Amino acid sequence: MLRTEEMLLNMGPQHPSTHGVLRLVIKIDGEIIREVDPVVGYLHRGTEKLAEDLTYTQIIPYTDRLDYVSAMTNNYAVVHATEKLMGLEVPERAEYLRMITMELNRVASHLVWVGTYLLDLGAMSPFLYCFQDRETILNLFNELCGARLTYNYMRVGGVKWDAPEGWLQKVEEFVLYMQKELATYHDLISGNDIFLQRTRGIGIYTKEQALSYALSGSNLRVTGVPWDLRQHQSYSLYHQFQFEIPTGETGDVLDKYHLRMQEIEESLKIVKQVLDVIKEGPIMGKVPKVLRVPEGEVYTGVESPRGELGCHIVSNGKNKPWRLKFRRPSFYNLQILPELLKGENISNLVAILGGIDIILGEVDG
Amino acid sequence: MSDQEKELTQETKATNIMGEEAVKNEEASEEQGVQTLSNTTSQQMNAEAVKLANEEQGIKSSPNTPPKQESRENAVTKPQAASVPPKKPAATPRPAAKKPAEEKPLEPSRKQPWLDKFVVKLKELEGSEHLEDAFINRANNDLPTLVVKSEWWRTLALHLRNHPDCQFHYVQNFSSVDYETHLEVVVHLFSFPHKERLGVLVKVDRAEAKVDSVADIWDAANWNEREAYDLMGIIFEGHPDLRRIMLTDQWIGHPLRKDYVPYDEGV
Amino acid sequence: MDLFFYLGPIILMLLLLGFVTYAILFERKVIGWIQNRPGPNQVGPWGLFQTIADVAKLLLKEDIVPGKADRALFKLAPIIAFVPAFAILAVIPFTESWQFGDFAVGLLYYIAISSITIIGILTGAWASNNKYSLLGGMRSAAQMISYEIPLVLSVVGIVMTTGSLDLNDIVLAQKKVWFIVPQFLAFLIFLIASLAELNRTPFDLPEAESELVAGYHVEYTGFRFAFFMLAEYVYVFAMASLTTCLFLGGWLPLFGLTMIPGILWFLLKFSLVVFSLFWIRATMPRLRVDQLMQFAWKVLLPLSLLNIFLTAIFKEIPVLSSFY
Numbered sequence: 013m014l015r016t017e018e019m020l021l022n023m024g025p026q027h028p029s030t031h032g033v034l035r036l037v038i039k040i041d042g043e044i045i046r047e048v049d050p051v052v053g054y055l056h057r058g059t060e061k062l063a064e065d066l067t068y069t070q071i072i073p074y075t076d077r078l079d080y081v082s083a084m085t086n087n088y089a090v091v092h093a094t095e096k097l098m099g100l101e102v103p104e105r106a107e108y109l110r111m112i113t114m115e116l117n118r119v120a121s122h123l124v125w126v127g128t129y130l131l132d133l134g135a136m137s138p139f140l141y142c143f144q145d146r147e148t149i150l151n152l153f154n155e156l157c158g159a160r161l162t163y164n165y166m167r168v169g170g171v172k173w174d175a176p177e178g179w180l181q182k183v184e185e186f187v188l189y190m191q192k193e194l195a196t197y198h199d200l201i202s203g204n205d206i207f208l209q210r211t212r213g214i215g216i217y218t219k220e221q222a223l224s225y226a227l228s229g230s231n232l233r234v235t236g237v238p239w240d241l242r243q244h245q246s247y248s249l250y251h252q253f254q255f256e257i258p259t260g261e262t263g264d265v266l267d268k269y270h271l272r273m274q275e276i277e278e279s280l281k282i283v284k285q286v287l288d289v290i291k292e293g294p295i296m297g298k299v300p301k302v303l304r305v306p307e308g309e310v311y312t313g314v315e316s317p318r319g320e321l322g323c324h325i326v327s328n329g330k331n332k333p334w335r336l337k338f339r340r341p342s343f344y345n346l347q348i349l350p351e352l353l354k355g356e357n358i359s360n361l362v363a364i365l366g367g368i369d370i371i372l373g374e375v376d377g
Numbered sequence: 378m379s380d381q382e383k384e385l386t387q388e389t390k391a392t393n394i395m396g397e398e399a400v401k402n403e404e405a406s407e408e409q410g411v412q413t414l415s416n417t418t419s420q421q422m423n424a425e426a427v428k429l430a431n432e433e434q435g436i437k438s439s440p441n442t443p444p445k446q447e448s449r450e451n452a453v454t455k456p457q458a459a460s461v462p463p464k465k466p467a468a469t470p471r472p473a474a475k476k477p478a479e480e481k482p483l484e485p486s487r488k489q490p491w492l493d494k495f496v497v498k499l500k501e502l503e504g505s506e507h508l509e510d511a512f513i514n515r516a517n518n519d520l521p522t523l524v525v526k527s528e529w530w531r532t533l534a535l536h537l538r539n540h541p542d543c544q545f546h547y548v549q550n551f552s553s554v555d556y557e558t559h560l561e562v563v564v565h566l567f568s569f570p571h572k573e574r575l576g577v578l579v580k581v582d583r584a585e586a587k588v589d590s591v592a593d594i595w596d597a598a599n600w601n602e603r604e605a606y607d608l609m610g611i612i613f614e615g616h617p618d619l620r621r622i623m624l625t626d627q628w629i630g631h632p633l634r635k636d637y638v639p640y641d642e643g644v
Numbered sequence: 645m646d647l648f649f650y651l652g653p654i655i656l657m658l659l660l661l662g663f664v665t666y667a668i669l670f671e672r673k674v675i676g677w678i679q680n681r682p683g684p685n686q687v688g689p690w691g692l693f694q695t696i697a698d699v700a701k702l703l704l705k706e707d708i709v710p711g712k713a714d715r716a717l718f719k720l721a722p723i724i725a726f727v728p729a730f731a732i733l734a735v736i737p738f739t740e741s742w743q744f745g746d747f748a749v750g751l752l753y754y755i756a757i758s759s760i761t762i763i764g765i766l767t768g769a770w771a772s773n774n775k776y777s778l779l780g781g782m783r784s785a786a787q788m789i790s791y792e793i794p795l796v797l798s799v800v801g802i803v804m805t806t807g808s809l810d811l812n813d814i815v816l817a818q819k820k821v822w823f824i825v826p827q828f829l830a831f832l833i834f835l836i837a838s839l840a841e842l843n844r845t846p847f848d849l850p851e852a853e854s855e856l857v858a859g860y861h862v863e864y865t866g867f868r869f870a871f872f873m874l875a876e877y878v879y880v881f882a883m884a885s886l887t888t889c890l891f892l893g894g895w896l897p898l899f900g901l902t903m904i905p906g907i908l909w910f911l912l913k914f915s916l917v918v919f920s921l922f923w924i925r926a927t928m929p930r931l932r933v934d935q936l937m938q939f940a941w942k943v944l945l946p947l948s949l950l951n952i953f954l955t956a957i958f959k960e961i962p963v964l965s966s967f968y
Binding site: 052053056058060061096097099220221223224225226237239245306307308309310311312313320322324326327328329334335337339343344346347348376377 | 442443444514516517518520546547548549550551552553554555563565569576595596597599600604608621622623624625632633
Binding site for chain 1: 675678679680681775776779782783845846848849855856857925926927928929930931932933934935
């Protein structure tokens, strides 16, 4: 009888498919995973600590660096919480612009996910197609606020820049293009037998598990819970618009893929509806020069592409928050990983980890 | 905070809250808090008094002062506390959360009846004397909020998670705050069956920051408790794996504490 | 004749290096086109010198041997992997006259020798003393041994038809009709199995970038790494040549266009096979290890047995037997 033993494999922090600097300490038996211990914190920049010494406006660019794939929703999370605490009214056009950018950012973020996920599974081409379409969105953002990733676009009480001339037209063109383009993605990916084999029945968890781990976003909806903060704890002006909340059936990674593709469609639908009603108007509410937020405590969550992105602010009435805490969806979603990976193959590790869709900037705060 | 502001807010308080009775009750409850929480409130007030004095003398004690706990709005009625006579230093600052509130008296929050009922039920629970306060956080979409002492947190958590009337299965947010006088674990829960939100503020002693872990009640609390331990220095007793999560294992201190001083030997 | 005997292999070697150089460029270009991008276009006109620059870079790199590696085996492994890749080319008939070793068991020789490469890969994986490379090496061994069986069995049909293992005979037997027609099932099996043998997408598990970083050659740098890459591309060359000979009629012309020399026909068909390899690489995700094994043993093996059975039956049917 051969003597066999478990092997300790250190995956990351520098590894092509841990999506950044996640480190997984894995005990493997052959290629079967026995135990996983995720080690996070390699990208911890102490955003929450830094925020305590920054004014509310100064915090906004720091949020860009959390979930750098969808910085617009991050901007909004902190701006929204502050407005809530101050009881500020935001002009309609500003809210519409916020919604357009947030939804476009969701599309961009999901495109990155689809692309990198397929890359994790070993298919190269979808990655480039996705990035090409995402590029269009980034260019639109670039035109709007002068940055491709770290937008720093929203302000407490409104947005920083109005849409340049013809911008909304371009957005509309993109929406129409993208709605057609999605068929191409389905042609390329959805029917691919290897893709189906790799993803079907992988990474399944129950609804109860998902709730206990406080998963949010697609990771929760895939278990059949129709929970979307845009509808259920409505913020901004989302209540004015019609959109569906796609949910999954089996809860495997394939479901997550279809769900995110549907979410792209829904986001495009929202953008289309917003474009139909957006009017000229002011883009900043009546906001004092120095933001002094009244004493109090507030927690608000917004639906980021990865789930519930929350912002918990404790204010002492000064121009800087006493405490600012982000509920970072990737951090919550990643927790379930060790449970999902037990007894799986190393190839499945990549498929499951990719399915969760984490951004390490957000996990580590 | 200037004296003028204080007066203003004091006035606001007198006019806007639901009548004399509510104010009395609230103050009474705070009074009770002083008694049961080994003088936390009075300590805090003392600390503030010192700070104010320092500021008058031009000494910079701290650039930032913690938000005052008393400012929490609209304390719920607490029957057993009503007998205690209200006595309150007149100069206690009580800012209102919203400016428009100054003009017209606030309606009772739409969540107030729910919270009242909820609190009555909680009172039946063992150890419910540790429930310090229950109020509606108006600024935060009328969020019902409980303030409890750390001893009771685990019992309450089990109740909130498992009781058919609560079923708060979902942790929306798990945060922690340093108020300089004490620490607070802030948990925002959501109940899918009842579609209710609830905030729980767990007061934790600052010098000996210990609180029971709830990682086995909500899986989501696991890493969050590790994070709170790492950055805020709260020890969660009974946590399966309480290690630092964001910082290195050799890190000295807990950065989110307000008195944290970086220990940079190499720099 | 003597001169050719000695110079021939050297010429072939140089031709081969030229092929590998431009096959890599071609691959990158093809994949670039498929992915809506230009591919390499900076070094030289149309990126023609890109691979040369890459190779030069590899040669100039420091040769690192990991401290805990088994030094002797670590250095030996790339050679073990490369030599058989080159040796098998001896039996490929590029045209009627262009063949280095025409012997009766050419096909058998090809399959036997090509299996040696796996020893090189496994040696390198083991000697690197790296967990990822070990996993890659194990995967590689399991995969290549598993897929060798359907690969060999799929060819048996052709051998039964021609009654010979000599590749020249096999090519000449396709004068009437290429084997891709009567042996279509075998062709598909052969194509899939050869992809697996080549460790190319969707069967690139041994070096699965997103899982094992780079698999068995994760610790190799510079020239030794280049050897592994060279071996891989020489196999692409050899396998495409073999496919051309076995199924696409080798140097035989199509539509009786005899004025076009045989070598051009060969190259044309050969390029078609190489292109399809690149095409598949650009479109397919990667299989999973257990699925890979199941596919070999549960799908390809029974199918190749079926193919042998069908061939044997068709050989006895009067009308069809002329094809077999």
